[in-house]
Amino acid sequence: MGGACSRKRVQQIDEDNLHRGFSGRYCKSGSSKWLGNSFSRSLSDVKQGIRESPSLMVLCTSKICEEISRYGSFSMMPRDISQLIFDELVYSQRLNNVILEAFRDCALQDLNLGEYPGFNDSWMDVIASQGSSLLTVDFTGSDVTDAGLSHLRDCKSLQALNFNYCDHISDQGLERITGFSKLTTLSFRRNNIITAQGMSALSGLVNLVRLDLERCPKIHGGLLHLKGLTKLESLNINCCNCITDADMKPLQGLANLKGLQISSSKVTDYGVTFLKALHNLQLLNMEGCPVTTACLESLSALGALLYLNLSRCNLTDDGCDKFSRLQNLKVLNLGFNEISDCILVYLKGVTNLESLNLDSCRIRDDGLVNLAGLNRLKCLELSDTEVGSSGLRHLSGLSNLGSLNLSFTIVTDGGLRKLSGLSSLKSLNLDARQITDTGLAALTSLTGLTHLDLFGARITDSGTKYLKCFKNLRSLEICGGWLTDAGVKNIKDLTSLTLLNLSQNSHLTDRSMEAVSGLTKLVSLNVSNSRVTSAGLKHLKSLKNLKSLTLESCKVTASDIKKLQSTDLPNLVNFRPE
Template sequence: MGGACSRKRDQQVNEDSVQRGIPGIYSKSRSSKWMGPLLPRSSVDIQLGRVKCPSLMELCIHRTCEDIDNYSTFSMLPRDISQQIFNELVYYNRLTDVTLESFRDCAIQDICLGEYLEAKDSWMDAISSQGSSLLSVDLSGSDVTDSGLVLLKDCTNLQALTFNYCGQISDHGLQHISGLSNLTSLSFKKNSAITAQGMSSFAGLVNLVNLDLERCSGIHGGLIHLKGLLKLESLNIRCCKCITDADMKPLSGLTNLKELQISCRKVTDCGVAYLKGLHKLVLLNMEGCPVTAACLDSISALVALSYLNLNRCSLSDAGCEKFTALENLKVLNLGFNNITDKCLVNMKGLTNLESLNLDSCKIGDEGLVNLAGLPHLRSLELSDTEVGSAGLRHLSGLVNLESINLSFTMVTDSGLRKLSGLTSLKSLNLDARQITDTGIAALTNLTGLTHLDLFGAHITDFGTNCLRYFKNLRSLEICGGGLTDAGVRNIKDMTSLTLLNLSQNCRLSDKTLEFISGLTTLVSLNVSNSCITNAGLPHLKPLKNLRSLTLESCKVTACEIKKLQFTALPNLVSVRPE
């Protein structure tokens, strides 16, 4: 979270955004890969002050990697040893054209080079030399082309291929993997060069279980080639803008499908009708599809369904009575729909429900009474609804509730008292300007909280006194409040914190950095829009685990932050300002 004091409240569907429970878009950059030589293998052990004693094998492998330039081949070593040496070199970003040659004909089983930007076609000869031993290859984000893919055609025992974000692989390359009938998993995320014609190469992959074509924009009409893949259990065609209702028809015969992600703006109620025979379907993600509650006529036949995502669709109350048939639902996302309290009446019988998302729906206090009988509910999203303090009394019996989001609601300090009995709560979002120190004082018995978001709440130094009760907090956000250095003093002993956001507290000074210098488990720190100066930066030197530091609109210079990064904070990879 940056330095801005407000958040987007009605964001439209962004097909390149990160959706809950679904991987986000890959960024073809160094990402975290270049951190390899610097990051500890077990941050948990380091945070707890433990140092794991390496085994003799680990020491030998580490020494071999240090002297890698002295070896021309590892083909005489046992396969598992060669694999471990290879993995170590990848982890520490030391694999090169030369070192890769050392692994030619080593019978390695797994080549995982996802995000390894150096990987290219010239590497494929050594990779394919593993022959029938090779079981999985991940070259996501690489510059491998059709020419490189061709070399894998003789690795007949391959079970998993992942070429996400490899834009230079086209239909021509797919022809050469059509004979790899042992493949069970195949992924080509975000590839505009793959077309319906190219998908004909998938028709012979009869053992395929998982297929991921997310953001492949040219595959309209190609799903017909999947009709014979009767072992297919998971299909991801999220954000393929070309997919229409007609593309749903070939899926009707894939009766072993357990997971289906569509999320396409051209799939309507008519397309969903083709899915009603998929009785083994456990997960159905249709976020952003222009379906109405009428689609529930078909979805209600999916009796095994436990995860249903209808966020940002066109649902209204009419037709929502069909939800009552989905008794096995555990996760239900209905955010950003035009539903009201009338829809919630149909939730009363969903007693297996563990997670319910009603973000930005027209839900009020009266509707929450229908949630009182959901004993297994663990996560509840009520952000941007019309819920107020009165409605929270209906939630007081949800003793298993672990996460609740009340941001941008009408809840006040008095309402928070009704949450005091929810001792299982671990995450609480109170991004609302009506919340003050008094409200925080009402929550002091929620000692199991690990995440507390008070972004935008009116919290002062006095309110931070109450934070000493939350000894397990790992994430704390107090932004836009009235904190001074004195308030931060009350935070300095919260040694479990990994994320701390104090942005928009304009009176914080360098003294604040001195107070938090003992929070050595911090991974992310934001003190934007404050009076922090270059003089305070040395106080951050003990924070060796820090990976993200945001000091926008402070009296600091990028030069001094970079100096701190290179001299004292080796794990710091995200810095603002740069």
């Protein structure tokens, strides 16, 4: 029965997030959850008229979901089909406690019920009826309590449990999962109840590979109970301000640990000394910790280290020579530290670097010469530095550079000509008032750009004619206030756009809405602070993929948008005003 619903049940370290600086955010709201949910979209895509020929199974499953009230039980149906029906009902938010009863004893494997309305203890009996077939359950944001977890006692094959944002799970709930010896993934993000004492229940989960305790403020001292979890590879205790140096000592025996996240904790240079024994550590996130450059003495012993985040720490130039020992680093985030060009001298030998974040550091033009030899560099963040046009000549040889952020620098139009040879560049951020039409003209050779941020740049209607050179753009932001409807006409042919931000352009009218009506791939549109009115909304009816629409400070009301949503834009889940 296997393949139709097969998928990876547990995620490895998310390198995409690492390249963005380890910034993982989660908002406990229905709209944001469903905007980015991970369930299969195949059935819903069929309903939206996507032209791929649907399979017979998809058509039948869709029909069953439409007539779900006619079915009393799916227990005799093949598991793969029952799983498809269940997933579609969850995605379309048609599942309730009455319909759920039809899935009793169906041997389902994966119940992705995170943030699902009405999910509470009354559902647990049916969930538990899946028995030894049940492998993963996502309880995120539910009202399930400690008592509800007692129903799971016979689900001995469970491999992954997610209790993020579950406000009713306490130490007693932890005790009720102690018997799940096959559990490899466990997450309790943002739990204000579980304590260090309750964490003793984790000591028996000897097969645990991934543990997430982000934003759990009462676990100080509880990491002692992890000492025997020798298979643990990933531990996330970000934003636990109760964590101190003493909590690092029990970790030194976790020889298989590959990922450790302790951002915004109270760990100092002394606490980092306990990490020297973690020779397999590949990822270390210490953003916002009170460490200094002295911690590099300990970190230099971590020969496998690939990803290091020291953003918002207390780093200075003193001692930064030790960065040269971290030869295998691929991703390094040093943003918002009191470091200068000195750091670049020692990084020029770290030739494996693929991503470097120097946001808000004291970096100047002359220091960039040390980046010239970093040929593997793919992502460079120089936002809010003292870099100007002269320094950009040192970047011209970075043939693999795919993402460059020069926002809030002193780069001018003339300097942008030095970027013309960066043929691999996909993403460019130029949020700066001194950039004008002339600078945009200098970039027209960068035809591979997919993301262009000109948020505060002074781009006029005349300058928008250069946008026609960027046929691959998927994201465009021009918010300097200089555009009129005439300029938006030059955007209408960028048919690959999924995100368009034209906010702050106060002269735009309903005619601009007509101009973008052909951009049918748009998922997000922002035309705030313009002259758009409710009458202009009719032009958006063709944007069937639109999920986010922002028209704040326009002559448009929430009821106007809701009417458009109900009649023509069923996928719209986030809109302003609301």
